[in-house]
């Protein structure tokens with residue numbers, strides 16, 4: 001039997017703003033644990049968030065560079081989950097009216113040849129979580145909130161990616177565009193760019209997608225490639241053995257080259273989203289959006305095309 005891979009990516013990118021998304025703490029990487037924190041990003045009762053306007057500007061900039069529609073009236077929502085990396089016990093994100101929708105990135109079609117578009121379903125703004133440090137020596141888990149509240153864009157693709165090579169090319173293109181626009185340093189080793197990878201397989205010619213699994217926080221091109229190839233193989237083996245693929249979140253271990261089951265996949269309803277009452281909706285004028293468009297640099301693809309035509313260079 002012939003199978004096709006169906007893959008969609010959720011790429012998280014930390015924005016290169018000086019301060020966090022809802023407070024004045026620095027976004028600088030590293031530092032002594034729990035020194036880049038204040039009463040807002042550590043979730044003290046009675047504090048209120050204020051949106052960093054540079055985050056909105058960078059989100060619009062990214063959306064325009066990725067051929068998106070900009071949502072003139074967008075707002076924040078509360079994503080509730082109880083985990084020590086977020087002291088408020090909820091993350092401020094966007095679900096119902098994300099700031100950008102319906103974009104695309106062009107890549108090489110690894111199956112049919114030529115070019116194809118990977119559609120972008122949406123881009124939303126949200127805050128990053130802190131980091132848990134599992135300390136084997138003292139057999140406990142420590143928490144570092146320096147990263148808590150660092151602004152993130154989540155760029156959600158449609159399941160238009162058909163191979164590990166396409167996924168890598170898509171993330172490479174995204175990274176180049178984000179860097180050209182100056183919105184993120186995209187340092188994968190520091191977690192400024194990381195991908196959640198959704199994979200399913202189906203028989204060639206089938207109309208319905210197979211059951212998908214998700215692998216979270218993959219932060220190198222090699223790991224993205226390996227994870228998709230290994231997960232495709234694992235799912236095909238299950239199907240050929242007459243077993244079922246379970247919808248779940250899996251942890252990819254790149255050094256071992258295997259993924260292991262983490263938990264059953266959450267749906268949006270598990271997070272009990274509701275509109276964030278502490279932040280007003282954001283209204284964007286045409287003038288504001290066009291002002292940002294006018295400052296966009298020449299993007300990688302346009303630059304490449306110009307070099308090829310003006311200097312007769314090969315691709």
Ligand SMILES: [Zn+2]
Nearest residue numbers: 023025038041
């Ligand atoms: Zn803070």
